Amino acid sequence: MTGNGIMNYRIIDKDRYYRKGVFRHFTEDAKCSMSMTARVDVTDLVRSSKERGKRFYLDFLYILTKVLNSREDYRMGYLWQTDELICYDTINPTQYVFHEDTETCTPVYSTYYEDYDMFYDNAQKDLEKAKMTGEYLLDAEAHPNWFDASYISWLSYDSFNIELPDGYLYFVPIVNWGRYREEDGRLMMPVTVRLNHAIADGFLTANVFRLLEQEMKHFCNDRVR
Numbered sequence: 001m002t003g004n005g006i007m008n009y010r011i012i013d014k015d016r017y018y019r020k021g022v023f024r025h026f027t028e029d030a031k032c033s034m035s036m037t038a039r040v041d042v043t044d045l046v047r048s049s050k051e052r053g054k055r056f057y058l059d060f061l062y063i064l065t066k067v068l069n070s071r072e073d074y075r076m077g078y079l080w081q082t083d084e085l086i087c088y089d090t091i092n093p094t095q096y097v098f099h100e101d102t103e104t105c106t107p108v109y110s111t112y113y114e115d116y117d118m119f120y121d122n123a124q125k126d127l128e129k130a131k132m133t134g135e136y137l138l139d140a141e142a143h144p145n146w147f148d149a150s151y152i153s154w155l156s157y158d159s160f161n162i163e164l165p166d167g168y169l170y171f172v173p174i175v176n177w178g179r180y181r182e183e184d185g186r187l188m189m190p191v192t193v194r195l196n197h198a199i200a201d202g203f204l205t206a207n208v209f210r211l212l213e214q215e216m217k218h219f220c221n222d223r224v225r
Contacts (some may be wrong), residue, residue, distance in 0.1 A: 007145050008089040009077060017085065019199065026198035031167045035174075035194040036205045037159050040212055042180050043187040048220045054120065060177070061149055062119050063219055065093050065112045067211045068147065068173055074208070076171040076199045077144060085199075091172060093149040095123065097130040106130045107138050109146055148174040156181040160192040171196045173208075 017023055026032060042060070049056040068074040068091060075088045095108040108130040113119040130137075140146075152160070156179040164170055173195055180189035193208045 009086040009145070010089075012076075012085040012087055014085055022201065023085070023198050026196070027169060031169070031198075033162075033164060033170075033194055033196045034200070034202070034205060035161050035192055036202075036209075037157075037190055037192040038206075038209050039183075039188040040177075040191050040209060040216075041186050042189045042216070044220045045216045046180065046187050048223055052223060055124070057151060058120050058123055059219070061093055061095065061110075061123065062116055063212065063215045064149060064175060065091075065119075066114070067208060067215050068175075069112060070211065071207075073200060073204050074173055074195075075145075076196075078169045078171050080169065088145040090145065092143075092146045093123075094143065094146045095127060095130075096150050097127055098153070099131075099134050102134050104134065104136070106133060106136060109139070109143050145172070147172045148176075150174075150176045152176055152178045155179060157190050160190070162192075162194050169196065169198065171199050175208075 014020065014023065042056070045059060045063075046056050049059045072087050075091050077086045077088055078084070079086060090112055092112045093110050095110055096105040097108055098105050108126045110123040110126045111119075113122065160176055160178075162174055162176075173193060175194070176192045178190045180187045182188075191209065191212070193205055195205050
């Protein structure tokens with residue numbers, strides 16, 4: 001998975017889909033999404049980022065994007081025009097730049113690269129470029145395989161929920177995270193994962209947090225000086 005932002009996907013045979021029954025129920029009988037908030041220990045990642053002179057935010061964004069690309073369940077999509085369930089080859093993060101003067105945000109469409117240095121450099125350039133404009137510049141139609149990755153920098157919150165209209169089959173993940181804070185000597189950060197119930201259940205949602213913890217550990221160990 002090299003990551004070039006191109007929207008490549010394969011169509012899922014819904015009759016052979018391993019979540020066939022669940023998918024039918026939550027796309028026909030009870031259309032809904034689910035969100036889960038948990039605190040993630042980012043102590044080692046914060047330390048690693050500081051030691052390497054890197055931005056913790058971009059390091060976490062890379063790890064998050066790598067995790068969501070590691071399993072097909074997190075790369076699902078829906079083509080309403082043809083009523084087709086699809087799986088994207090790659091999903092990419094939509095970052096956000098906050099403008100202090102207008103107190104508004106600009107979406108930033110970054111591309112996922114499995115190569116860390118390539119991802120980091122390009123994502124940082126995307127942010128700097130977006131700071132030059134105060135426009136909203138949302139273009140979701142041209143970026144169907146981009147997922148929302150939003151940092152709520154003003155608060156270390158305890159819960160967070162995003163509501164989408166009933167019946168709207170939006171399968172790409174939405175992930176938010178807030179400020180980390182010290183708890184019992186560790187730095188704990190709230191992370192919220194929203195997934196459509198048709199393609200994910202409690203296990204798959206909770207699994208994102210488990211994978212984040214594993215990937216952060218591998219990331220820090222691989223970059224020990």
